[in-house]
Amino acid sequence: MTPEAATVTGLLLYLAGVVAAFGIRTWMHRRRTGSTGWRGLSGRPGSAEWWGGTMFAAAMLLGAAGPALAVAGVGPARVPLPSAVAWVGLVAGGLGFVGTLAAQAGMGASWRIGVDPAERTTLVTGGVFAVVRNPIFTAMATALVGVALLAPTAVTLAALVSLVVAVQLQVRVVEEPYLRHTHGAAYVDYTARVGRFVPGVGRARTRETEESGTRSP
Template sequence: MPTVALVLYLVFLALAFGLRTLTQYRRTGSSGFHGVGGRVGSVRWWGGALFVLAVLLGVAAPLLQVTGVVDAVGFLDATPVAVVGLVLALAGIGGTLAAQQGMGASWRIGVDQRETTDLVTSGTFTVVRNPIFTTMTTAGLGLALLAPNVVALVGVAGLVAAIEIQVRVVEEPYLLRTHGQRYRDYATRVGRFVPGLGRLST
């Protein structure tokens, strides 16, 4: 189902990045987009660069499979796998959009160290601290299973690496500096990406 994967991926990008950015700009006067930050070659820079690469590979994977440039990985090229992929993709896309909505005006792509936004701990943020990244990874995995080739799998691995770097190296230190003990208390109760896992020590 690589054609389905391509359509869903493009719709996902249009809603989660395009429409969301436009909505944010209309609401706050800022797009919320801070791009790839950090010195070129730094860990922070690699986090942003890997994220961009993962998005590009995510689009390229189904396109390359549809055009016959790459083939599906044999054992993943099965209807049950595609069904699981479709369920994960739809759940992940819906979850990402819901979590973005839950962030309200605090939604951002990247971090501006000079900026202070409200700490959001309600809604899906009571379950995990990074529900957007959790659901985005779910969507990415589902889309990869709909077009299960090597390019798609590399893209998912890049997405996971990028998110880990962004959260651990950029966002958590920023939130600790900005919100101090309030964020630490929250992070000791709520898991990073999965409920109960990745909580900060007191």
């Protein structure tokens, strides 16, 4: 795959993924539940919660801008990579976006963008959520890695970094405290069984597991 074809492919893949994951998904969710599922930014401006949402929005914009600028021939130049890397990027990007859609579908009526502290949704622990607690974010990061390999520029890399930071803030500062407060012991037990973003990694230690570890020979 030529660099030019890879860049165009990255742009088209990204735009199709965003339209499906946010546009079509929002439309389907509203038809089924009467709500768009969008809850907006959390926290006061300048807080960690606010930065999480702001950097997520920035990542989405930069993800489109990186390949778009490269296609137009303006902005930072592409980093030269072996042509085989583009095919790896295409596979990663495709799997990432498909995984995002599958994980969103797995949430059913509980799917949200952002958190409303006064709202109580069902705790989803089955399907891909039995493998990792945040499969949507894991899949989105995988998709953006793929796009970055197809259109390797400083802007696309900035999008990936922004997404990783945004996801860490959103999950650790916003979503996990909300779920712990809303679902109590059920959520604590879930975090002890299932990794945060990668299977087996980022599991919480409950009092029971700590006591079990102390008693182990």
